Amino acid sequence: MNKKKRLTREARFQQLMEEAWRLIREEGTEALTLGRLAERAGVTKPVVYDHFGSRTGLLAELYKAFDERQTALMDKAIAECEQALEPISRAIADCYIDCVDTQGREIPDVIAALAGSPELEQLRRQYVRIFIDKCRRLLAPFIGSGTLPDAAMWALVGVADAVSYAATGEEITAADAKAELATLIRSQVERFRK
Structure with missing residues (x-):
């Protein structure tokens, strides 16, 4: 048997x-x-x-798994790079784009489904806030006495999503997406540096 x-x-x-x-x-x-x-x-x-x-619970678990993978990749990359603005901005950008690219077109679909439910949208925003706080801490040593305002950080996330989805959809290359996001991160730091 x-x-x-x-x-x-x-x-x-x-x-x-x-x-x-x-x-x-x-x-x-x-x-x-x-x-x-x-x-x-x-x-x-x-x-x-x-x-x-429920389906909501499944979508939440899928997004959580994606976020955990992204966080682990970013933590590893940051630990291994030189602690200067250029390498840190590249590490953040590279990890963001690579993680979306690795997951493929599925993650934009999951994020779109998250937006369709107030409960799931709240979950996504919670994870985005954690990412924003992490980036703010990583970039703080390079901003002097200035601060990166919430609007600037949310703008970075918006650009990160846009260029990563464009790269996944093969409208731009992953290398171009990474370069553009890293440049934007550095320019935001320079813009608010005091």
Whole structure:
């Protein structure tokens, strides 16, 4: 008798996450339902509901995984680079673009789906604020007694999203997106330096 090995809860969660990303890549976020995910993963609906609770919970987990990957890449890059404005601005830009590029067109779709729900949009804004605070801390040594205002930081995020999505959509190269974002980061620091 050939029995299937039962996955641990963590292994099942990872399998479902990978299948969810694959489903979005192949069919878009509109096709992402817990029932469809269960079907594609070869499990029952209650298994998927047990892990995510709802479609909103699944989208939140997908965005959280993306954000954690982006944070880990950025932390590693910052730790390994020279602590000067140019290399730090390049590290921030490179990590942002690389992480979106690695995830492909799926992350813009997930972010668009997040915007469709007040609860999910609040979650995304929470992660953006964490990113803004991290960048502000990283750039603080280069701004003198000045400060990077919230509007300037949100503008950086807006540009980062725009150029990363343009690179993912092959409208510009990833190298051009990275260079433009790094230049903007440096110019914002110079603009508010005192």
